Amino acid sequence: MTKNVSPPNGGRPLFSPRPELGVSHGHSMTPLLTMHEEIQPPFDPARAVYEAERCLECGQTGVPAPCTVACPAGIDVPGFIRNIRLGRLSEAQDIVFAENPLAGTCARVCPTPVLCEGACVLNHIGLRPVAVGRLQRMAADWSEPSRGAPPQRSSPRIAQVAVVGAGPSGLACAQALSAQGVTVTVYDAAPSAGGLVCTAIAPYRQPDGSLAAEIQRLEASGGVRFEFNRPMTTREDFRRLEDRHAAIFLGVGLGPDKAITIPGHHLAGVWAALPFIERAKTGDWTPRAEHLIVIGAGNTAIDVAREGIRLGIPEVTILYRRTPDKMRAYPYEVREAVQEGVRFQWQVEVQEILGTWRVTGVRCRRTGAGGDALLELSADFVVSAIGQQPRSDLSQLIDGLAWNGSRLVVDPASGQTGNPRYYAAGDLIGGTTVVEAVRGAKVAARAIVQSVRRNAG
Numbered sequence: 001m002t003k004n005v006s007p008p009n010g011g012r013p014l015f016s017p018r019p020e021l022g023v024s025h026g027h028s029m030t031p032l033l034t035m036h037e038e039i040q041p042p043f044d045p046a047r048a049v050y051e052a053e054r055c056l057e058c059g060q061t062g063v064p065a066p067c068t069v070a071c072p073a074g075i076d077v078p079g080f081i082r083n084i085r086l087g088r089l090s091e092a093q094d095i096v097f098a099e100n101p102l103a104g105t106c107a108r109v110c111p112t113p114v115l116c117e118g119a120c121v122l123n124h125i126g127l128r129p130v131a132v133g134r135l136q137r138m139a140a141d142w143s144e145p146s147r148g149a150p151p152q153r154s155s156p157r158i159a160q161v162a163v164v165g166a167g168p169s170g171l172a173c174a175q176a177l178s179a180q181g182v183t184v185t186v187y188d189a190a191p192s193a194g195g196l197v198c199t200a201i202a203p204y205r206q207p208d209g210s211l212a213a214e215i216q217r218l219e220a221s222g223g224v225r226f227e228f229n230r231p232m233t234t235r236e237d238f239r240r241l242e243d244r245h246a247a248i249f250l251g252v253g254l255g256p257d258k259a260i261t262i263p264g265h266h267l268a269g270v271w272a273a274l275p276f277i278e279r280a281k282t283g284d285w286t287p288r289a290e291h292l293i294v295i296g297a298g299n300t301a302i303d304v305a306r307e308g309i310r311l312g313i314p315e316v317t318i319l320y321r322r323t324p325d326k327m328r329a330y331p332y333e334v335r336e337a338v339q340e341g342v343r344f345q346w347q348v349e350v351q352e353i354l355g356t357w358r359v360t361g362v363r364c365r366r367t368g369a370g371g372d373a374l375l376e377l378s379a380d381f382v383v384s385a386i387g388q389q390p391r392s393d394l395s396q397l398i399d400g401l402a403w404n405g406s407r408l409v410v411d412p413a414s415g416q417t418g419n420p421r422y423y424a425a426g427d428l429i430g431g432t433t434v435v436e437a438v439r440g441a442k443v444a445a446r447a448i449v450q451s452v453r454r455n456a457g
């Protein structure tokens with residue numbers, strides 16, 4: 001498959017896949033991983049209680065536990081775990097949703113090894129951390145038929161606020177505003193809510209998803225109205241929002257994938273990451289490919305590669321122009337990808353995609369010491385995962401916005417943008433996870449409520 005003109009790392013990937021784990025690798029093995037096979041399946045009650053009993057319940061009044069400090073949403077982790085241990089699932093559920101309206105989604109998709117579980121004190125004594133994510137999932141998913149929906153708010157509504165974008169940041173902002181008596185209209189260009197949670201986050205993290213239930217909770221709380229298929233794309237659109245609303249929250253995330261412009265980028269079999277993942281998420285796709293090459297080294301590149309393995313592609317290789325320590329992907333995810341059979345080639349820059357009609361390979365330049373040597377790899381599928389486009393187009397629609405590179409600048413204490421009527425959070429301001437979007441949205445909602453109360457009083 002591989003024709004090395006001058007291979008980096010002696011032609012071997014830095015890490016070797018481990019076929020002994022019984023996962024797909026090469027042509028000789030039947031893939032055992034499937035697209036919707038969950039990597040963190042739910043606990044049964046006995047296992048949940050066992051796990052809850054491992055929690056040391058750190059923290060005290062005024063001194064939150066390290067796991068709570070590490071949670072961007074600020075969930076009282078020992079509090080909900082204690083309630084699981086005592087069998088009080090409704091109380092545990094109230095605790096997780098009190099701080100995070102997407103608690104079930106986050107329980108499935110959060111990078112817990114670098115957040116709550118990474119901060120667990122058990123790590124310091126050489127023990128496995130408490131499985132906070134899976135316990136949170138149990139609390140969030142708990143359903144008690146007699147309990148019904150959260151009560152509707154009957155108190156007078158204090159203002160009208162527009163939320164643009166029904167992704168994680170928009171949903172979390174809408175929830176926090178509504179809980180404070182603000183009437184919220186959420187506008188989204190898409191036909192339904194969820195943003196990247198629906199279209200991009202890997203199905204093996206959330207095959208049964210909990211977003212639908214979370215949106216139902218939000219709708220049941222009263223005060224939030226959705227308008228789908230409503231893209232805000234002109235100055236006039238935003239002027240109309242300004243006329244009718246006391247404040248506007250921007251939760252529009254980032255744009256489509258950045259385009260690669262190297263020769264051959266137009267060939268059949270060359271895809272961008274987001275359409276690849278969206279197609280993979282349909283669950284009814286079997287790409288006819290023998291060797292998938294992924295360009296990039298962030299979490300999205302890792303997701304594409306791991307999904308490629310699950311789609312049954314026998315050989316999957318990530319190409320990255322720098323050294324492994326410069327990768328933006330979480331190291332634990334890189335390790336998991338390697339265990340599943342993903343190969344890596346470091347310090348190679350793709351210069352050209354080869355082929356006449358369909359892609360047949362890539363030509364790369366070695367970027368490390370002794371650079372300039374060329375390397376050709378054969379491939380019949382290439383996915384570029386080099387990040388999403390910034391949303392600086394918004395500056396043509398809204399006055400006063402400022403940018404730091406691709407990030408919209410906000411006051412970190414309030415989420416307020418350079419235009420005092422506008423607030424923002426999520427990927428638009430540089431976030432990279434659902435839980436960061438939730439955190440930023442809560443900050444913005446608090447500031448919006450203070451502002452409308454000040455103006456009303």
Ligand SMILES: Cc1cc2nc3c(=O)[nH]c(=O)nc-3n(C[C@H](O)[C@H](O)[C@H](O)COP(=O)(O)OP(=O)(O)OC[C@H]3O[C@@H](n4cnc5c(N)ncnc54)[C@H](O)[C@@H]3O)c2cc1C
Nearest residue numbers: 165167168169188189195196232252253426427432433434
């Ligand atoms: C491949 C991939 C995998 C990921 N995996 C994980 C993971 O495992 N765990 C994790 O925590 N995070 C993950 N993330 C990141 C996470 O999805 C984002 O951080 C999060 O979705 C950001 O939320 P948001 O609300 O800022 O934006 P988005 O989720 O992008 O939502 C933006 C919403 O705004 C709408 N919109 C955009 N423009 C307009 C407009 N002009 N008018 C009206 N509506 C508009 C869109 O339709 C969309 O619904 C992943 C991201 C990607 C790309």
